[in-house]
Amino acid sequence: MATLEELTTEATAEIEAAKPLYKQVNNERLEFSSADYDQAITDLANSNWNDQQFGYIQARQEAYGSVQDQLDMQYWDNVNGTTTWKDHIAQVKSDNPKPE
Amino acid sequence: MAGSLVKISEETVTSAVASVTLGGSDWDSSYDVYILQISGLDVDTSNADLKLRFTESGTPNTTANYDSASKVLISTATFVNNTETNQTSADFSTNIGSLVDKRFNSTTYIFNANNSSEFTFYTSENTSMDSSRLLGKQGGGVFTVTSAVDGVQIIGDSTNITLGNFVLYGLKK
Secondary structure (H helix, E strand, O other), X not given: OOOHHHHHHHHHHHHHHHXXXXXXXXXXXXXXXXXXXXXXXXXXXXXXXXXXXXXXXXXXXXXXXXXXXXXXXHHHHHHHOOOHHHHHHHHXXXXXXXXX | OOOOEEEEEEEEEOOOEOEEEEEHHXXXXXXXXXXXXXXXXXXXXXXXXXXXXXXXXXXXXXXXXXXXXXXXXXXXOOOEEEEXXXXXXXXXXXXXXXXXXXXXXXXXXXXXOOOOOOOEEEEEEEEXXXXXXXXXXXEEEEEOOOOOOOEEXXXXXXXXXXXXXXXXXXXXX
C-alpha cells in the first residue's frame, strides 16, 4: 500500500506530465494558475488514496449480490448441506481485500 | 403564466478542461433555490467521475467540509451506497464511459446558497454509462460551512471534461 506521501509524489508527476491544464470559468477557458496546479495534485493524491483505502467497500457491495440472492443461497445450503453462500462471501472478500 | 426557471448562466464545453465553474460574477442572489442542469457531458478517461465544490466570492472552497450520501443504481449489479464525510469536494457523479453514446446527464438542486447562517445543501440525480452498464445516482450532500456561496464548480476526478452543456437556473419565487 502506498502512503499518502507516495501518492502525492505520483500525482505531482502525473499533473506535470498532463500540463497544460485548463479550467472553464463563466465560459472563459483559462490555463491553471500555480495554485490550481497545487490543488489538482492534492485532489489527485486524495482521490487515489480514497480509491486505495476505501474502493474495496463498493467493489464488495456490488459483488455480494442482493440480499434476496444471498438468502436463496443460504436456503439451498440448508436444504442440501452445501456451503455456497459462505464460499461466495469468502471469495468476494478475497477478491476485494481490505487494505492492511 | 411565466416560466418559473430563470436562466442565470450557461456554459458549453467544447475543448478539454479540468473543471467548469458557474456563478461568481454571474451569480444572481435573488433566489432561494437553484438548479444546475448538465447534459451531454463527456470525459477523456473512461470510467472517471466528477466532484462538486461551491464557490465563495467566485473562488472554490477546498476545505474538508463536504459530506455526501447517495445510492448508485446499477443495471447489472447490486445497488451501492456511497457515503463520505469531511471531504475537500463532494462525490457527485456515477462513473462515466468516454464513448460518444455514454454521456452523463444530471439535475442538481441547490438550497440555502445565499444564507450565510446556514449550510448549503444539494440534491442530485444523474445517469450515465460506464464501460458497459447503465448507472443512476440519486442522493445529496451538504457544504458544512455557514457562509453564502455564489457558484458551483464541477471537477473531473482524474480526468478532463471534454464536452458538455451546463446551465444554472434560479427557481423563481
